[in-house]
Amino acid sequence: MKNLVQKTAFAAVVMGGFGLTAGTTAMADEAAPGLQNRTIGYVLTSANWGLYQTPDGKQECPDGFNEGPREQFKALYPNLGTVDGTQLERESASRYPLDKEDKFPYHDVKGKIGIGLNLDGKVGENDFTSTDGEKGIDNNLYRAIGCTRLFRAPDGTYANFTDLWVREMNFHRVLVELTNVDSLTNDPQVDVTIYRGKDKLMTDATGANIMPGGSNRVDYRFGKNFISHMKGKIENGVLTTEAADVHWPWAVFLGRPGAYDFKGARFKLALTGEKAQGLMGGYSDINTWYMQLVRSWSTHHSSYGGLSQPSFYRALHRLADGYPDADGKMTGISSVLNIKMVQIFIEHEGQKVAEAEKAQAPARH
Amino acid sequence: MKLVFKCSVASSLLATVAAVALASCSQAERVAKAPAASKVASVQVADYQGTVARVRRMTPEQYHNTVAYIFGSDIDVGSPFAPLRRTDGLLASGAASVGVTTGELQQLQRSASSIASQVIDKGSLDQHTPSRRDFLIPCKPVDETAPDDVCATKFVKEIGRLLYRRPLADARVAEFVAGAHKGAADLKNFYTGLAGVVEGMLLDPKVLMIADLTEQDPAHPGKLRLDAYSLASRLAFFLWDAAPDDQLIKDAEKGLLFTAKGRAQVVDRMLASPRIEQGTRAFFDDMFGFEDFGNLAKDASVYPMMTGATIKDAREQTLRTVVDHLLTRGDDYRALYTTRKTFMSPTLATVYQIPTKPGWVPYEFPADSPRIGLLTQISYLSLHAHPARSSPTYRGKALRERLLCQKVPLPPANVDFSILENPNPLLKTARQRLEAHRANPVCAGCHKITDPMGLALENFDGAGRFRASEKGADIDASGSLDGKEFHDVIGLGQAMHDHPQLTSCLVRRVYSYATGGPLTSTDDKAITALNAAFGQSGYRYKALLRMIATSDAFYEIVEPTTDSKTGEKKAAALSSDSAAVSK
Numbered sequence: 001m002k003n004l005v006q007k008t009a010f011a012a013v014v015m016g017g018f019g020l021t022a023g024t025t026a027m028a029d030e031a032a033p034g035l036q037n038r039t040i041g042y043v044l045t046s047a048n049w050g051l052y053q054t055p056d057g058k059q060e061c062p063d064g065f066n067e068g069p070r071e072q073f074k075a076l077y078p079n080l081g082t083v084d085g086t087q088l089e090r091e092s093a094s095r096y097p098l099d100k101e102d103k104f105p106y107h108d109v110k111g112k113i114g115i116g117l118n119l120d121g122k123v124g125e126n127d128f129t130s131t132d133g134e135k136g137i138d139n140n141l142y143r144a145i146g147c148t149r150l151f152r153a154p155d156g157t158y159a160n161f162t163d164l165w166v167r168e169m170n171f172h173r174v175l176v177e178l179t180n181v182d183s184l185t186n187d188p189q190v191d192v193t194i195y196r197g198k199d200k201l202m203t204d205a206t207g208a209n210i211m212p213g214g215s216n217r218v219d220y221r222f223g224k225n226f227i228s229h230m231k232g233k234i235e236n237g238v239l240t241t242e243a244a245d246v247h248w249p250w251a252v253f254l255g256r257p258g259a260y261d262f263k264g265a266r267f268k269l270a271l272t273g274e275k276a277q278g279l280m281g282g283y284s285d286i287n288t289w290y291m292q293l294v295r296s297w298s299t300h301h302s303s304y305g306g307l308s309q310p311s312f313y314r315a316l317h318r319l320a321d322g323y324p325d326a327d328g329k330m331t332g333i334s335s336v337l338n339i340k341m342v343q344i345f346i347e348h349e350g351q352k353v354a355e356a357e358k359a360q361a362p363a364r365h
Numbered sequence: 366m367k368l369v370f371k372c373s374v375a376s377s378l379l380a381t382v383a384a385v386a387l388a389s390c391s392q393a394e395r396v397a398k399a400p401a402a403s404k405v406a407s408v409q410v411a412d413y414q415g416t417v418a419r420v421r422r423m424t425p426e427q428y429h430n431t432v433a434y435i436f437g438s439d440i441d442v443g444s445p446f447a448p449l450r451r452t453d454g455l456l457a458s459g460a461a462s463v464g465v466t467t468g469e470l471q472q473l474q475r476s477a478s479s480i481a482s483q484v485i486d487k488g489s490l491d492q493h494t495p496s497r498r499d500f501l502i503p504c505k506p507v508d509e510t511a512p513d514d515v516c517a518t519k520f521v522k523e524i525g526r527l528l529y530r531r532p533l534a535d536a537r538v539a540e541f542v543a544g545a546h547k548g549a550a551d552l553k554n555f556y557t558g559l560a561g562v563v564e565g566m567l568l569d570p571k572v573l574m575i576a577d578l579t580e581q582d583p584a585h586p587g588k589l590r591l592d593a594y595s596l597a598s599r600l601a602f603f604l605w606d607a608a609p610d611d612q613l614i615k616d617a618e619k620g621l622l623f624t625a626k627g628r629a630q631v632v633d634r635m636l637a638s639p640r641i642e643q644g645t646r647a648f649f650d651d652m653f654g655f656e657d658f659g660n661l662a663k664d665a666s667v668y669p670m671m672t673g674a675t676i677k678d679a680r681e682q683t684l685r686t687v688v689d690h691l692l693t694r695g696d697d698y699r700a701l702y703t704t705r706k707t708f709m710s711p712t713l714a715t716v717y718q719i720p721t722k723p724g725w726v727p728y729e730f731p732a733d734s735p736r737i738g739l740l741t742q743i744s745y746l747s748l749h750a751h752p753a754r755s756s757p758t759y760r761g762k763a764l765r766e767r768l769l770c771q772k773v774p775l776p777p778a779n780v781d782f783s784i785l786e787n788p789n790p791l792l793k794t795a796r797q798r799l800e801a802h803r804a805n806p807v808c809a810g811c812h813k814i815t816d817p818m819g820l821a822l823e824n825f826d827g828a829g830r831f832r833a834s835e836k837g838a839d840i841d842a843s844g845s846l847d848g849k850e851f852h853d854v855i856g857l858g859q860a861m862h863d864h865p866q867l868t869s870c871l872v873r874r875v876y877s878y879a880t881g882g883p884l885t886s887t888d889d890k891a892i893t894a895l896n897a898a899f900g901q902s903g904y905r906y907k908a909l910l911r912m913i914a915t916s917d918a919f920y921e922i923v924e925p926t927t928d929s930k931t932g933e934k935k936a937a938a939l940s941s942d943s944a945a946v947s948k
């Protein structure tokens with residue numbers, strides 16, 4: 001038990017303190033102003049896929065970490081060969097993973113502890129238990145990526161870069177607005193809307209943190225596909241929402257736009273007038289997830305991170321656990337994002353223009 | 366007869382600049398010169414004396430603005446000037462009692478050399494720099510590798526007239542052209558020869574120093590007045606914070622400045638120019654002591670929202686408010702302390718805790734907001750506070766000294782700050798801590814002067830952010846100002862609005878700024894008359910500028926008084942309005 005507590009504490013540290021306990025900051029002693037007109041907005045400042053990590057990884061990855069392109073290349077082509085018969089052939093496998101058989105072993109997470117939400121409302125045999133003891137945690141994406149160094153914090157480039165891009169790239173400026181809020185402590189019914197914003201974030205005087213209290217405009221034109229609505233409630237300062245499908249913007253290298261598609265996504269966030277932090281979980285569309293990875297993570301990143309994309313493709317499909325298609329194949333994989341947000345004033349500039357355009361749209365055709 | 370300042374004539378430019386001591390310049394001999402213009406009509410405010418003639422060094426901003434006007438705003442001037450000493454409330458007045466040190470001269474020489482190089486730069490596609498020589502030099506030499514006296518003469522006359530703020534004498538032009546000729550011949554480059562001339566001009570005391578050259582006033586026999594070009598300079602540095610433009614020098618040449626009608630036309634043109642904003646910003650930046658923003662730093666752990674950008678925007682917000690209120694809207698100066706109209710930037714909005722849009726946008730605080738007037742803007746609140754806490758004392762002191770022209774005595778050398786620096790934890794608010802501090806009678810005297818109005822701003826922390834309480838204790842923002850009591854900052858704003866010294870202080874500062882130095886007893890009548898006229902105008906700032914710029918006192922010159930013991934000529938003592946405030 002003691003061991004579990006120590007490891008849990010470590011996990012909280014390596015994940016950057018993504019807990020549900022609202023922390024305090026050394027602020028001046030003015031009252032938090034975030035909730036105005038029964039509305040409060042937050043902007044995403046940090047996002048990482050929820051991975052429970054122990055220091056050496058042996059608890060969750062007893063078989064070790066996965067091998068990447070270098071190791072697989074060496075095994076496939078011990079005598080080397082022509083460029084098109086070796087390098088190009090292997091590189092194409094990332095885009096067309098089913099063209100060739102893949103015999104390499106793939107290490108799933110074997111641990112019992114996981115970060116996430118109980119998405120299906122059940123406590124299954126293979127479900128994780130959260131660090132605070134909640135059973136039935138669904139997070140098969142963790143099972144798929146948790147033993148691959150690329151995704152593990154703090155050294156995995158995926159874990160590092162994706163979090164940086166949340167701040168730096170305007171494209172995935174995720175805004176979450178709570179309306180009809182009577183209290184940030186307890187409110188049985190609030191409305192939650194996700195928007196894509198279009199303005200930069202401002203760092204504070206330390207240069208390390210995003211300042212609360214900024215303003216950000218909703219992108220009603222190019223960001224309207226990212227608008228999602230949810231119903232929620234606040235209990236003891238924690239917001240939980242009902243499930244909704246969410247198209248979540250996430251740009252990658254050089255600002256190239258991208259997104260993840262979640263089915264049945266929901267929030268669990270600890271709220272204050274200055275910040276919100278916690279989890280956003282749902283069933284990630286596996287094809288979108290894979291393409292988002294393949295189109296942006298080049299071989300050198302994958303090599304250093306021990307990620308074989310063709311092998312991962314198979315793991316993703318094997319571990320998918322939700323939203324079956326007509327043939328019964330699962331299209332979604334349970335997943336969770338650790339997210340941090342700070343309070344922001346959301347400006348609905350352009351809403352009327354967007355509504356007018358929408359109203360006029362039929363007349364144009 | 367022509368008026369000549371002995372100190373401004375030098376054969377060796379570098380040596381002379383280093384040697385210039387302005388106190389001696391103010392005693393320079395003058396010889397009369399025949400008036401170039403006709404009689405000057407009196408203006409609205411009559412019956413007062415003129416001002417003393419001064420030599421003052423250009424302020425850094427004036428130098429920048431002048432170079433920008435003549436050579437373009439993209440010229441990098443650097444920072445060649447040492448800081449000025451605030452004198453009688455203004456840095457600009459400190460320029461009237463400052464010399465040029467050897468170290469400063471080296472900086473000036475580097476800057477002049479750099480400017481000259483940029484002026485003759487032929488540009489580079491690789492470095493994305495323009496060919497400035499093509500539009501700054503009004504002609505092309507016959508041969509770039511050889512002297513061209515005709516082209517050099519044209520350039521020297523054109524640039525020299527603007528830099529020296531008056532046409533150059535033919536002999537001086539010939540000297541410069543000869544210098545350009547030699548440089549071009551020695552270095553086999555026409556433009557390099559011109560660069561040496563530009564560098565020399567920029568180091569000339571007659572360029573760096575603004576000298577009030579005088580002549581006999583034909584309208585008032587026996588009295589002196591500024592000559593036309595000095596008057597043009599005084600007008601330009603007053604209203605635009607820069608040297609005269611080409612048109613103003615032409616107006617001076619034509620004698621337009623010595624007729625009431627002509628001077629009114631000139632002043633109205635200057636007041637209508639967009640450059641009046643530059644002048645207004647410079648004056649209020651000086652009067653408000655905003656140079657302190659250059660050293661302002663807040664404890665990031667206490668005020669994480671106070672970034673460098675926030676501090677920069679705080680200064681800009683107040684200057685934008687002033688320009689909008691006084692120039693664009695033409696409103697009553699007093700209402701600057703009660704207005705809710707301002708401008709907002711994203712970084713400031715995080716401190717004001719309000720939504721905004723990107724860039725600078727007009728903003729009006731709601732009627733129930735505690736934000737009212739300049740005193741509740743982040744600039745004032747953060748500038749006059751400690752790095753990690755507010756300061757009712759600093760805020761009260763600044764209010765009295767900067768805005769009311771009063772003097773607050775310095776704290777005694779043996780003052781005990783321990784109650785403030787290591788406060789009793791039971792003393793939660795600044796009011797409680799200051800009350801404990803004032804228990805020491807040594808401290809009480811000054812704090813009675815500063816704290817009652819400074820405490821009215823305690824609803825704003827050291828960053829200027831609103832707070833209803835401090836360490837869990839409700840803040841009492843009541844206070845008083847010179848007999849007027851109020852319950853909160855709204856009352857303080859109104860008390861400032863109604864305070865008679867608010868407007869008289871502005872008049873003093875503007876007049877001092879306009880005439881290039883601290884006020885003397887000779888200015889008393891002018892100040893009295895201007896106070897009355899300013900009130901009649903409804904306290905309109907532009908009207909005040911016009912009254913001063915078109916007044917007889919603005920161009921009439923009086924002799925400095927003579928010290929009966931030493932025989933030294935000096936300005937008379939400061940007039941009584943600046944006396945220390947009564948305890």
